[in-house]
Amino acid sequence: MTRWIGRYLMITGIIHALLTLLFFGCELEDIYNAGLWNSVSGHTERMAAFWFLFSGFLLVGLGVLADHVEKAHDALPGSLGYSLLLLAMLILLVLPLSGGWLLLPPAIAIIYRNAKRIRENAD
Numbered sequence: 001m002t003r004w005i006g007r008y009l010m011i012t013g014i015i016h017a018l019l020t021l022l023f024f025g026c027e028l029e030d031i032y033n034a035g036l037w038n039s040v041s042g043h044t045e046r047m048a049a050f051w052f053l054f055s056g057f058l059l060v061g062l063g064v065l066a067d068h069v070e071k072a073h074d075a076l077p078g079s080l081g082y083s084l085l086l087l088a089m090l091i092l093l094v095l096p097l098s099g100g101w102l103l104l105p106p107a108i109a110i111i112y113r114n115a116k117r118i119r120e121n122a123d
């Protein structure tokens with residue numbers, strides 16, 4: 001089994017975080033200049049910048065964990081695949097022209113691998 005899901009999620013998260021600088025550079029500067037503490041509340045653009053950056057960091061963390069599991073030759077839980085699939089579907093429902101599509105390959109791969117493993121164990 002090729003080890004790629006964790007790395008894919010890490011790269012996606014890094015790109016997401018870097019895109020924050022491109023799309024929300026001014027807002028990140030505003031957050032910093034406001035002293036960080038409670039600098040986002042009540043500012044819609046700052047909130048968008050924060051959550052855009054934060055979600056990239058979460059993807060990196062999830063990718064590190066997934067890569068660790070893959071490296072140990074363990075199967076990622078099917079629930080992770082279904083969670084990523086649900087997250088992708090929700091993102092695409094409200095933002096069809098977004099990077100939500102990038103969550104589909106790892107979600108489908110995890111679901112497929114688990115179904116295959118269950119079939120193999122049943123034989």
